Amino acid sequence: MGFLRFAVTALTTIFGLLVVTFFIGRVIPIDPVLAIVGDRAPAHVVERTRIELGLNLPLYQQFFFYVKQALTGNFGTSVLTTNPVLEDIRRVFPATIELATIGTLIGSILGIPLGVLAAVKRGSIADQIVRIIGLIGYSVPIFWLGLLALVVFYAQLRLVAYPGRIDVVYEYTFTPMTGFFLFDAIVQRQWDVVWDLWRHIALPGALLGYFSLAYISRMTRSFMLTELSQEYVVAARAKGLSETRIIWFHALRNAAVPLVTVIALSYAGLLEGSVLTETIFSWPGLGLYITNSLQNADMNAVLGGTLVIGAVFVGINIFSDLLYRTLDPRTRSR
């Protein structure tokens, strides 16, 4: 029953995305032919390309044709990269997943304890500090912080590697299998490559981590405050349980239920590809891919990318829903 509901939601969402993106793509004031043939192409080449793309057909026919193609898993070819869109996405998406995962890990591992600390010591200096950290993470533009971090950690301290995903010297010795470079390198036991990859991902990963930390710690704090004022906490204290036990095993466990949704949503947000981070760090991910494509009216690529993101969003929502059920016995019995 539940799965049927999931399926319906998922399909409607994705179909809605398809419709909206398609029509946005057709009304933006950019001529898609221009992206293919360039500004200097003679008029007859422009006209021929327009016909080849089917852009001379009525809009509803173009849409119908597109849906038919998409249903067979054919998203067409990207103009900018000349590759099939699916192939491109298979290449760029792992880069984004890797970055988003590192970011979310950092954000959760640090953000949750900080949020707990702030809640437990509500009103103290520690609480204020956590709040300020959160506020900065919320309000400072990422491109500014990104450039600053590059100047400090890369240019001055030389602790991390330069923008990009991997050093050029490894272009020849390292053959990724899955596209998840870190995973591939570990499996292949190429430790020098792992180290190089880590040096590349550390900074953008930490930055994204900081931004998700800001969000996660704030939410943890508010969830914990709610839990700590509950009667079962008073009861536990009266029973003589240690404060550590109350906070980490009782309160946090209850706060974890809504927290899962928060983390899942923040992860999904990062998976959309953080365009600015990817630009600053020359990270060949999905965000950069879709932005580039959109600016060039490369609609096949934009539609393909958007659908993948849509599917991921829906997938993560379902996953967090399932996790919710495991964590919260009440939803299980219902």
Add this chain to the structure above:
Amino acid sequence: MLHTFTGRFRLLTTAAALSIMVAAAPQAYAATPKDTVVLAWAIDDIISLDPGEAFEISAGEITGNTYDNLVNLDISDTSKVSPGIAESWTVSDDALTYTFKIKPDLKFASGNPITAEDVAYSFERAVKLDKSPAFILTQFGLTAENVTEKAKATDPSTFVFTVDKPYAPSFVLNCLTANVASVVDKALVEQHVTDGDFGNGWLKTNYAGSGPFKMMQWRANEILVLERNDNYYGEKAKVKRAIYRHMKESSGQRLALENGDIDIARNLEPGDLEAISKNKDITTDSAPKGTVYYFSLNQKNETLAKPEVREALKYLVDYDAIGATLIKGIGEIHQTFLPKGMLGSLDSNPYKLDVAKAKELLEKAGLKDGFEVTMDVRNTQPVTGIAESVQQTFAQAGVKLSIIPGDGKQTLTKYRARNHDIYIGQWGTDYWDPHSNADTFAANPNNADDAAAKPLTWRNAWDIPELTKQTAAALLERDADKRGAMYQDLQKQVLETGPFVIVFQQTEVAAVRADVKGYKLGPSFDTNLLSTVSKE
């Protein structure tokens, strides 16, 4: 109670902090390998590496390094050509037939011999594919039907090219230096033909040439790898590899260059160039390029169509200030439509900021109190800065300019549909011959909305039958000096009466680490050659 908590908590946070710090373990910085030169460059404009199709700036540089032509642009005197794979050529007395002798015993990178047959095939496929740059060849009367007759190998070492009119030989030869006339490896390409596409689908991302470098790998928006071609007939490349890394951000490029992670940075903005000028480990090289930046006045707008207004606006640009700040190091003030260094170029910059004179002209046009007008500006430097500067100087004479910002392709779409008032942008030469720019700045065969040819004059609805004739005449002048003089005359007329306010000519600048020797930017985008580069 709380104390215990704090203690545990501290332990936890310290552990977490430590795990982050692992990333921060000091590391001796890795220089690029000695046999490899690494360039950071925005290469996201490449959409194809097939010389019959590629027409973008970055692709031009790659083709220039990896393919050969019959003749090449003479780097030391860019108004001439020098032999490429042709050792000599003759032009018939009626100027219709060009006969090229191919150098003997040349090989493609694949090991296949280079013959006149390959040259003929390259012409045939470019014309029949009919992609964006094909007009450079088809303007000589080549069509899909006649190309095998008009561009023909009469024996393995002789290639004969027949044109439809007695053009200036300098024009014909200049066009043959263009990327679209690159010689491709017929035997190799034919192995990859699908559905009669002349191997275009394959060659977009692969390589079949004979230049000093081989193109090994291109991942869009990421990396492009060149490797030395040991079969090259000329002087072999000094480095084994050249790697272009796609990096869009000027500041990112600068940091990577300063740290030695790249050898050459190609997209530094004036601010970053200024900053590295004090670094003794970094030198710069610059060369004027065939691109001019201009803004143009749509003649469909009745106000802008008045001759006095056109002239007045040319006096309302602070050329000196723009040259000294906005384009410092990346351009030079230049007001004529032919770039410096080309046959017939004219070094004349008569306009200066002169508000009084402009006001006088506007008054004559009955616009004493100025007028309102819009300008479409794309969101990149230096055009945004120039547009803002122009907005200020226009205001001094009462002309109220509103800037409409937009993405590059967006403003261009509007411009191409003639829906703008004023458009600011740039124009790069299609091939290294004065006709390329004259054809777009000084000729408009048909000003109707459904015209077949849509040059810049058409986009600005500037109807000029007389100039169009003069441009056509210059094409047939066989004496190179006389031909040059004709283009100078055309430039003067466009300068005085045209709707184009040409502001500057682009200078390309590269910042290079001091241990890199022999890097020299060429006069055109496809002559930024890498074969002379070496590292200490």
